[in-house]
Amino acid sequence: MRKFILLFLSAVLLGSMVSFASCxxxxxxxxxxxxxxxxxxxxxxxxxxxxxxxxxxxxxxxxxxxxxxxxxxxxxxxxxxxxxxxxxxxxxxxxxxxxxxxxxxxxxxxxxxxxxxxxxxxxxxxxxxxxxNGKTILCRASEADRYQKLADIDKPDVRVMVNPGGLNEKFANQNLTHATIIVHDKNEEIPSLIAEGQADVMITEITEAPYYIQTDTRLAAPLLNAPFTHxxxxxxxxxxxxxxxxxxxxxxxxxxxxxxxxxxxxxxxxxxxx
Structure with a gap:
């Protein structure tokens, strides 16, 4: 009898839960x-x-x-x-x-x-x-041979441009302690600024870099197939x-x-x- 009552109460409780749930x-x-x-x-x-x-x-x-x-x-x-x-x-x-x-x-x-x-x-x-996704760089096509590894970028004479507040800026601050880091508010403007010589390297992603090298022959992504992160x-x-x-x-x-x-x-x- 006690087992029956427990089973009955369990069934009632389950039924109540189902009736109040949005299904x-x-x-x-x-x-x-x-x-x-x-x-x-x-x-x-x-x-x-x-x-x-x-x-x-x-x-x-x-x-x-x-x-x-x-x-x-x-x-x-x-x-x-x-x-x-x-x-x-x-x-x-x-x-x-x-x-x-x-x-x-x-x-x-x-x-x-x-x-x-x-x-x-x-x-x-x-x-x-x-x-x-993964971190990589954009640079001028004429200087693509100059950047073959992260250490080539982390130098005082290299100007690295990033957009503020995201993981690109965080990566630059953590890994490029010798380079000159420039923060530019509008991410979409940075590739053109690199091409024009306002900075040397843009920290970007393997998802973004292909678009810019396809649409602007002045740019290159020499480390596209060897991203710094995954x-x-x-x-x-x-x-x-x-x-x-x-x-x-x-x-x-x-x-x-x-x-x-x-x-x-x-x-x-x-x-x-x-």
Whole structure:
């Protein structure tokens, strides 16, 4: 009798939990339980996506306000899965973490050139990677032979230019203690400044460098195939949005499986690593 009562109470408790949970059926027929972030976005009809808009070819904002890039297209796939529109919200590398965690919330997630790091994962959520990444350099094509290793850059007569607040500046400060480091506010202007002789080297990523050497013959990336670091780029969002994180990871997984991600790599001239 006692066993029966315990079983009955357990069944009642389970039934109560199910009745109060928000349950939906996903596109793959899986049951998704308790998705407050997704519900909020779908009720709004728009997903708010933070992006810097200064990082060709991952995220760039044209003068007319339109956005394009690898990350922007991934954002489009996320919005498509949710069945909502996109509103892009400007952010910057120095304010990215503050904007992600702000109250009231500035946007639902951030995308475009954001490297997955343990430091970010300690205070925020990061998706699975969708693009291989690593630190490299841009320099003038006429001086490409001059820079064959990190030690060739870390010299007092080498002017290294970086954008503020991101991992490029952090890498330069940690690894180039002898070089002259110049911080320039607008990341998208640095390649042209290097080509014009305003600085000698730009610390950048293997995801960004190919675009500039393809569009400006004055530039070279001599260490493109030997990056200083290795990592991945993912989607960043505030803690507590585990339902949205799971959906984003599902989208990335699907894009890998159906070839969409490979097509984007080919479109933007990037190496496919999955």
């Amino acid at each position: 939906t059926v996903g596109k793959d027929n899986t049951i998704i339980v308790n998705q407050p972030t997704i519900n909020r976005i779908q009720e709004r009809g728009t997903i708010l996506i933070g992006t810097t808009g200064d990082y060709r070819p991952l995220t760039f904002r044209e003068a007319d306000g339109t956005y394009w890039g690898f990350g922007i297209e991934v954002a489009g796939q996320i919005a498509k899965r949710l069945g909502v529109n996109i509103q892009f919200v400007p952010t910057s590398w120095p304010t990215l973490s503050t904007d992600v965690t702000s109250n009231p919330q500035a946007f639902d997630l951030a995308i475009g050139g954001i490297t997955i790091t343990d430091a970010r994962k300690q205070t925020m959520l990061m998706s699975d990677g969708y693009l291989a 990592g991945e780029i993912g989607v960043l969002m505030r803690q507590g949005q585990d339902d949205l994180l799971q959906l984003v990871n599902d989208v990335i997984s699907q894009m890998k499986a159906d070839g969409t991600l490979r097509q984007l790599h080919e479109k933007y001239g990037l190496v496919y690593a999955y």
